[in-house]
Amino acid sequence: MTERRPFTKDLSRKEILEIKACTECRECLSVCPVQEVTDNPAISPPERLKMYREFINRTEGLKALVTGGEVDRKLLEDFTRAVFECTTCGACGEICPVGIDTQRLWPLLRREMVKRGIGPIGNQRDLPEVIRRTGNPYDQPPSERYSPWIPEGIPVKNKAEIAYYAGCTGAYQAQPMVKGDLLVLRAIGEPFTMLGPEDEVCCGFPLFITGQFQMLESLVKRLIDAYRSRGVGILLCSCPCCVNLMVRDWPRFYGSPLPFRIVHITQYVADAIRKGKLKIVDGLDENIIYHDPCYLSRGVGVIEEPREVLRAIPGAKILEFDRHGRNSRCCGAGGAARKIFHENAIAMGRLTIDEACEKGADKLVLSCPACYEKVNEAMKDHTGKVPIVDIMELLSRLI
Amino acid sequence: MEALIAYISYPIFLVAYIKGVQNAILVCRASPEAHLHPEAGRLSIFLAGVLDVVFLGRLFKVNKALWIGEWLFHLTFVLTLIGHLRFILYSPPAWMSTTVCIGKYAGILLPFTIVYILFVRIMNRERKHFISIRNIMLITHICFLGLTGVLMRYMIRPDIISVKHFMISLLALRPVMPPPETLFIIHYLLFLGLLLYIPSHIIGAPLVIIAARLRGERAKLLHYPGRETTYD
Known part of the structure; x- marks a missing residue:
């Protein structure tokens, strides 16, 4: 089966430029969580963009004269699997020397595959x-x-x-x-x-x-x-x-x-703590480590406020992951991939747990329900153990 | 052979031209990115984006060892290219003598920057897939292009008058025979190869780098208490 719909049909100028702008420098492979647990460059961000460029070239470029404007279904399926295996954490876009906004781009490329009837995958x-x-x-x-x-x-x-x-x-x-x-x-x-x-x-x-x-x-x-x-x-x-x-x-x-x-x-x-509307009564004599959710830190830039809340807890010592803030590492829960590529997600969650343990954290503080669910699941049957708590759950015990 | 080289130039120019036009059409006919926040469109932010392009600012933050090589590579490549303009201009303006002089040194440095980039890419990473075959081929190609250029400049000099005559005749669509020196033929064929191989990021990447700077400003808009949360 072949496809004739233009691959750029629903993309904006910026998105087309982004697809064309990848230099294939592969810097992103060093931070991609899927690469960390699969070590498979064939599904890496630059490979995905390269595949998509190839689709565009075959249907709308000079190659269309040779290919007849058609793309083989198998190639589309390979791409679909690769793009749906991504957690859409956006770490690749953050480190990208060109600055491709991948956290936004992957869902749009997924949409194209959905419109072609190839995606999504499984129970999605x-x-x-x-x-x-x-x-x-x-x-x-x-x-x-x-x-x-x-x-x-x-x-x-x-x-x-x-x-x-x-x-x-x-x-x-x-x-x-x-x-x-x-x-x-x-x-x-x-x-x-x-x-x-x-x-x-x-x-x-x-x-x-x-x-x-x-x-x-x-x-x-x-x-x-x-x-x-x-x-x-x-x-x-x-x-x-x-x-x-x-x-x-x-x-x-x-x-x-x-x-x-x-x-x-x-x-x-x-803000409530700053204005004195919320008093934290009890202290916490522990090392706590905060995990930045990808969609909060890289997505909308909320990085400082969770730390401000944690710093307001008397006695608490705040630790940081090696990769934190806008560079945080995905816990594996993102991109709706956690149910389909379960093993990847568990392995990523365990990387987070292991680092928290290595840093000597008494508590791993999260502020995302998807992270909360997946990291808790990842800790089952895992050697590394650290109590997991949501930031507001923790705060509610101390007020 | 020399006649063949003159005539294969045109299909290659044409293919490169069509590729460029097709890319431009693809981008122009797509819908524009909607609703940038006016705050993000400030001139100062745009200029900061331009500086990011000129100095490869994002790469500097990510990989400083690679940055110096890449920046010098891009700089020397552009300067060398400008220096080559004298071969296609019938009567080069006076200021071009300066660019020729700079281009001469840039041309010498260019192959070294490529060797350095390859070295950093291959040696500085544990895993071998940290450089793509395509990129190895591309920069090796440019390295040979640069090396043949340097050899022609300092060792086996072709007849510059013939070179210029050939280039101008090509652009005037009345091709004459190229100079018979093998090194020039190789250099010119490598240039034609580069035209075919030219990566799409050359046009797209600078625009995306500027857009990334604007995006960074937009990400600051979700502040509470603070400004309106209008990403779109």
Whole structure:
């Protein structure tokens, strides 16, 4: 079977230039987490871009005169597997001497493969239907979105300036994390609102990251209109993936600027600590190491605020991974690859755990529900052991 | 043989031209990147991006040993290229005598920068796949191009008048026979090969480097309390 659709059809000028701009210097191989655990340069970022350039050349370049504008299905399948094995952590783009925005580019190349009916892979294909039916990517009942974890006595208002979005991964897979969020918000004391469990649906990130854009517009409009009706001015969220999509892509799918601001919970809490609205009562005489989530640090540049929160804990000594901040190493949870390429994800998670152990950390602090889920899973049956805690979960124990 | 060389030039020029035009069409007909935040479009940020291009600033941050080699390579390559303009201009302007002089030294340095880059790439990494075969071929190609140029300059000098006559006749679409010196023929064939092999990043990379600088500024916009969170 062959394909004739232009490979540049849905790409912007910048994205086409980026595909053409790779110098194949391979600097990115030294930081690519998939390379770290597979050592397979055939699926590395420069190889993926080279394959895609070849597709463009064969269909729209001089080579089209020879190939008849066709690309073999096998090549497309190889590319699809390579691009879906990526965790989309963006470390390659961060180190790239040219500065190719890979964290943005990979989902768009995935979208092209989806449009050709080749991607996504495995049960990623079920995501649109599952989200349409349940409002979340985990096929869980919407009625149980909050019930197992939401603490007693949390004063959730019907309307408020501030709204809190828990996110599907937090609500269904990393409940100590979102529980910690609410306990900290209660301690700060400013009124906040939440959508009902049936109304707080997926932000669209799993669809975006797997290149399945069809439902995004309706999901985004539904959420934004719901928050708008509650008079929201600030939307708080602790999931870096949600925050990333909300900040960067929601306005595009909504068709206009958002009627509220998106704020990551660590930004809000750091500000509350600064203003004296939140007091940390108990100290922690431990070494804690903070892992920067890729979509928070590289994605939206929130690096300092989580550290500011941790530094406010009396007695806590903050350690750093060798690669931290914008250069942090992916824990393996990203890019919706963790369910399909499970072994890769576990191996990456263990690299994070091992380094935390080597650094002498008493606690590994995370601030992403996907990291939380995967690193916990990676520690099962692993020799390296370090207690894992979410940043708000930790804080909620000390206030 | 000499006549053949004159006439194979045209198809190669044509292929290189078509490739360039096709790339330009691909980019121009695509939709523009939407909604850059006005803050990110400031002239100062754009100029910082231009400096990133001129000094390969991003590579400097990543790999300093490689940076010095790559920067010198790109600089000497451009200077050598400018120095060669005298061969295709019927009456070169007076200022070009300076570029010829600089180009002479740049031409000598060029092969050394390539050897250095290869050395850093191969020796400085544990894993052998840290350099692609394509890049090895490309820079080896340019290295031989440079070496034949240096040899012609200092050892086996061809008749410069004939060289210039040949080049101008090619551009005037009335090709004459090239100088018969083997070294010149090799040098010219390597140049034709480079035209075919010219990597697509030559045009794309500078623009992407500038865009990366703008992106870096946009990433600073998610501050709380602070400015509007308008990435788009």
